[in-house]
Amino acid sequence: xxxxxxxxxxxxxxxxxxxxxxxxxxxxxxxxxxxxxxxxxxxxxxxxxxxxxxxxxxxxxxxxxxxxxxxxxxxxxxxxxxxxxxxxxxxxxxxxxxxxxxxxxxxxxxxxxxxxxxxxxxxxxxxxxxxxxxxxxxx
Numbered sequence: 001x002x003x004x005x006x007x008x009x010x011x012x013x014x015x016x017x018x019x020x021x022x023x024x025x026x027x028x029x030x031x032x033x034x035x036x037x038x039x040x041x042x043x044x045x046x047x048x049x050x051x052x053x054x055x056x057x058x059x060x061x062x063x064x065x066x067x068x069x070x071x072x073x074x075x076x077x078x079x080x081x082x083x084x085x086x087x088x089x090x091x092x093x094x095x096x097x098x099x100x101x102x103x104x105x106x107x108x109x110x111x112x113x114x115x116x117x118x119x120x121x122x123x124x125x126x127x128x129x130x131x132x133x134x135x136x137x138x139x
Contacts, residue, residue, distance in 0.1 A: 027135060033060040035056060048078060070092055074089065076088040088118075116138060
């Protein structure tokens with residue numbers, strides 16, 4: 001049998017993650033404000049995770065600051081071996097009082113049933129540096 005075929009079959013047999021989600025929605029508290037996010041998977045990437053689209057809206061803590069709106073692509077369900085935690089990374093466009101781009105990365109873990117926690121850091125040309133924690137439902 002062809003060794004390349006065996007290697008490809010072994011790679012495709014590996015799961016992306018035990019908690020891969022088709023859709024998700026959650027709430028976050030960040031250094032800049034509080035908000036909601038929701039998204040859905042587009043397709044699974046063998047061994048890596050799930051590629052999807054996500055949108056977010058965030059209300060600023062202070063009235064003098066601008067609210068944040070974002071939409072981007074995300075790679076989720078990146079399995080971290082020997083843990084019950086998986087990682088995610090996202091990049092896309094954002095708007096506060098001007099348009100910009102952002103990059104975000106973090107980890108997610110289980111709570112109870114479809115609910116899970118998440119922690120992340122973000123850097124954006126319009127919103128600056130930030131971090132946050134939240135909960136989300138995965139379907």
